[in-house]
Amino acid sequence: MPIEQRVISGPKIGAKIGGNASAAPAPAPEPEPKKRRAPSKKLLIIGAVVVVLAAAAAAWFLFFQGDGAPAEEPAPEAGEVVQVEPISLNLADGHYLRLGLALQLTTDAHESPDPARALDLAIELFSGRTVAEISDPTSRAALKEQLAHALVEAYEGEVMDVYLTNYVTQ
Numbered sequence: 684m685p686i687e688q689r690v691i692s693g694p695k696i697g698a699k700i701g702g703n704a705s706a707a708p709a710p711a712p713e714p715e716p717k718k719r720r721a722p723s724k725k726l727l728i729i730g731a732v733v734v735v736l737a738a739a740a741a742a743w744f745l746f747f748q749g750d751g752a753p754a755e756e757p758a759p760e761a762g763e764v765v766q767v768e769p770i771s772l773n774l775a776d777g778h779y780l781r782l783g784l785a786l787q788l789t790t791d792a793h794e795s796p797d798p799a800r801a802l803d804l805a806i807e808l809f810s811g812r813t814v815a816e817i818s819d820p821t822s823r824a825a826l827k828e829q830l831a832h833a834l835v836e837a838y839e840g841e842v843m844d845v846y847l848t849n850y851v852t853q
Contacts, residue, residue: 759789759843767798769849772806775813782809783849786834792841801845804833814852823850 769783786801808830809817816822831845 759791759840761843762788762790762792763795764788764846765795765798766848767801770802770806772810774809774817774852775811778814779853780809780817781849781851781853783847785846785848786838786842787844787846788841789843792838796838796841800837801834801842804837805830808833817852823847 765786765788767784767786769781772780772782774780782805784798784801784805786796786798788796808826817826827845827847834842834845
């Protein structure tokens with residue numbers, strides 16, 4: 684058996700009592716469009732600070748950093764030349780080399796350096812080589828360059844170059 688359910692409603696809200704209940708309800712008011720607020724002074728100041736900092740950082744990177752290459756140190760100024768007593772070095776196959784050196788000091792050198800380190804580096808570099816290798820001009824220039832580089836490092840900037848003052852093979 685089916686059950687029927689009926690809903691009885693009272694007068695509609697907003698309708699007049701005793702009036703026509705089927706009258707159309709009043710239209711809902713439209714929401715007002717939101718007004719845009721002006722930015723506050725605090726927000727403007729923060730924005731200005733950010734812009735200034737960004738411009739300062741860009742200027743620093745562009746003008747003060749250069750091209751990213753490390754700055755070159757100025758070339759050392761030549762000072763006194765110190766003569767080192769010639770020594771005889773043993774070469775391969777029973778030959779020898781008579782080698783004399785002069786050290787070109789920089790103006791930063793406070794005292795005349797001890798030549799023992801220079802002789803030790805020269806012995807290490809030239810000993811045991813063949814006469815053909817020592818006599819070849821390009822090989823000799825390469826050996827001199829290696830010796831000069833080793834001396835600059837060993838004397839920590841007090842020596843800037845080396846001169847071969849005595850160079851005799853037999």
